Amino acid sequence: MLKPGIESALNDQMNREFYSSYFESVNLKGFAHWLRIQAQEETEHAMKFYEHLTDRGGRVVLQSIQAPPSAWKSHKTVFDDAYHHEQKVTEAINQLVDMAKSDRDHATENFLQWFVKEQVEEEASTYGVLQKLQLAGDSGSALLVLDSELAKRAASE
Numbered sequence: 001m002l003k004p005g006i007e008s009a010l011n012d013q014m015n016r017e018f019y020s021s022y023f024e025s026v027n028l029k030g031f032a033h034w035l036r037i038q039a040q041e042e043t044e045h046a047m048k049f050y051e052h053l054t055d056r057g058g059r060v061v062l063q064s065i066q067a068p069p070s071a072w073k074s075h076k077t078v079f080d081d082a083y084h085h086e087q088k089v090t091e092a093i094n095q096l097v098d099m100a101k102s103d104r105d106h107a108t109e110n111f112l113q114w115f116v117k118e119q120v121e122e123e124a125s126t127y128g129v130l131q132k133l134q135l136a137g138d139s140g141s142a143l144l145v146l147d148s149e150l151a152k153r154a155a156s157e
Contacts, residue, residue, distance in 0.1 A: 001057050002053070002056045002108070003103050003105065005099065006099055006100060006103055006105055006108055007053065007058040007059065009095070009096055009099055010049055010052065010058065010096065011060065011061045011063070013049055013089075013093070013096060014046045014049035014050055014053070014060070028143070028144075028150075029147065030146070030148055030150035030152075031075065031078075031147055031150055033151050033153060034129070034151075035078075035082075037155050037156075038126075040155060041155075044156075045115070045118070048111075048115075052108070052111050056107065056108070068081070069081070075133055075143065076130065076133040076134065079126060079129050079130040079133055080130060082126050082130075083126040083127050086119065086122045086123045086126050089119060089122070090123060093112060093115045093116060096112055096115075097109060097112045097113075097116065100112060129150065132146050132149075133146065
């Protein structure tokens with residue numbers, strides 16, 4: 001059985017994962033595809049929290065999801081925001097691990113280890129795109145090459 005504090009914190013994290021899925025595209029198909037795949041992954045992450053909560057006898061509390069910006073200054077700004085959001089998610093996961101350790105909730109601590117590892121990949125992936133956008137600068141041809149590269153991203157299994 002989950003303690004109320006960890007149950008509430010897991011619900012908060014589930015909602016953070018849903019928030020991530022609302023980063024939407026810029027007007028390039030490859031970028032849009034990459035972000036749609038990212039959104040699908042974030043929804044899957046949220047559902048892992050949902051399932052953990054219900055499997056442990058917790059109560060799922062869906063909350064309003066804060067809307068992300070609807071417009072950005074540049075392609076780089078989209079991924080800068082996405083990268084900073086991933087850093088916040090990592091921080092939240094780390095706090096959940098600390099809470100689970102403090103509560104001696106070994107099942108939740110074990111569950112969260114998957115997310116600890118996943119966040120390394122999430123940050124690296126988003127930061128990789130951000131670095132390429134910085135290198136591309138104002139070059140339209142470099143942006144189109146990157147758009148083509150991002151279009152090749154496959155959904156995770």
